[in-house]
Amino acid sequence: MKKLTLISISAVAITGMSVAAMRFLPGNVTPWRAFHAFAERNGIGANTLASYNTSSIGSIGTTYGSPVLTSGPSANFSYGYRGALVVCNTSGDVCCLPISGGGTQSWTYTTGGAIYGTPWIGNLLDLDDVFVGSDDNYFYRISNDPNSTNQGSVKAAYQTGGAIRSSPCGDESPASAPGGANDGYIYFGCDDYKIYSLRAQTPTNGDGLSFEWSYTTGGVVESSPTFDSVNVYVGSDDGYMYAIRRKDNGSLWSKGDLCFRYQTGDAIRSTPCIYGGKIFFGSRDDYIYAIDVTTQSLSWSYQTGGNVDSSPAVSKSGSNIYVGSDDGYLYCISTGGTYQWSLNLGSPIKSSPAVANDGTIFVGTDSDGVYHVSTSGSVLHHFSSGVNVYPSVAIGKTDATSGATGRAFYVTTAGNIYDIK
Incomplete structure (x- = not known):
């Protein structure tokens, strides 16, 4: 049922598959710019909450994608401190909501189709443009520059051949991007x-979107990609996890070439997480998988009691991963594949866990709100909302004070937005 397919593998290619060190380790005050935080999709936040008081801050309609944050003091933000939450809905709206000072204004842009994915806020030339796909088959680049009268308007749109429900990611900053x-x-x-x-493209080149490459799988691709310095990793409904070459490398390979693929027993909607030279992900065959990207082989797999659409997060220590299953359990498995604990939350878990700076875990359920869980697997808090939560929690810092105290945000599937602080 499970098979590794290797394509054009050579000793040189394997040697070149070094995994970039994690860029955003706990303790760095950073925003939560993409689904599961950053390009590695590790789900680790750099902040801890001071208390756990919940308040409603609005409603935007039916939502399946997770919120992202533009927040955090950074030398890369040439326009100073800004704090905003960006979230999308199935009416096709991309909504930007201010959550702190800094000049960011509320705006909404409506696409021509439902949006099921999570946007990526790209730190390109400090402009914080919003990138997201829609069921209207277009991939959008939207201005989020608070110093511009065009904030909330489309800079570019690229047409594909189908709905885009995958959540994008891209290069982050010159010094620390996975691609360098x-x-x-x-x-x-x-x-x-x-x-x-x-x-x-840069403003001097028109602020557009240009095609680089595409690779055709055997099914729809609603998993979201992660990448290291060499490959892009993403799952498909054909049951394979794919590793695709990001860029040309002389005579060794061309951008868009297949490096390897790994076959599971069913569709992959889970987004891979990369850490410590492995990619971790779930499948609708009920298994959690770990693939060693250097040897391009299965490191381990663990069977749960239901589909695993949830995407793994890495523990603060780096020794474990956390992931939910449709069997209603939140699982803690060591990065070496050893079962640590599981917690029954009573209903399927499609939400992907988020890890705070203190190591504790936030995860939504299909029945009622978000749970805050200790590193040993006990419930610390239950934030009841009365409806299911497919989107994942975003953890970030939303003021310019020093220290690692932050806030957490989540959106119910009904579209109600909550702030935990």
Whole structure:
């Protein structure tokens, strides 16, 4: 049932598959810019909450994608401190909501189709543009520059051959991007069976989106990509986890080439997380998988009692991963594949866990709100909302004070937005 397929593997290619060190380790005050935080999709936040008081801050209609944050003091933000939450709905709206000072204004842009994915806020030339796909088959680049009268307007849109429900990611900053440079590459999957790479152009080149490459899989691609310095990793409904070459490397390989793929027993909607030289993900065959990207082979798998659409998060210590299953359990498995504990939350868990700076875990359920869980697997808090929560929690810092105290935000599937602080 499970098979590894290797394509054009050579000793040189394997040697070149070094995994970039994690860029955003706990303790760094950073925003939560993409689904599961950053390009590695590790789900680790750099902040801890001072208390756990919950308040409602609005409603935007039916929502399946997770919120993202533009917040955090950073030398890369040339326009100073800004704090805003961006979230999308199935009416096709991309909504930006201010959550702190800094000049950011509320705006909404409506696409031509439902949005099921999570946007990526790209730190390209400090402009914080919003990138997201829609069921209208377009991938959008939207201005989020608070110093511009065009904030909330489309800079560019790229048409694909199908709905885009995958959540994009791309290069983050010149010093620390997985690819080593802020070169504007963006990755996402599509219901036309393809994995896409586009490039965001600079203002001097028109602020557009140019095609780089695509790779065709055997099914719709609603898993979301992660990447290291060499490959993009993403799952497909054909049951394979794919590793695709990001860029040209002389005569060794070309951008968009298949490096390897791993076959599971069913569709993969889970988004892979990369940490410590492995990619971790779930499948609808009920298994959690770990693939060693250096040897390009299965490291381990663990069977749960239901589909695993939830995406794994890495523990603060780096020794464990956390992931939910449709069997209603939140699982803690060591990065070496050893079962640690599981917690029954009573209903399927499609939400992906988020880890705070103190190591505790936030995860939504299909029945009622978000649970705050200790590193040993006990419930610390239950934030009841009365409805299911498919989107994942976003953890970030929303003021310019020193220290690691932050806030957490979540959105119910009904579209109610909550702030935990």
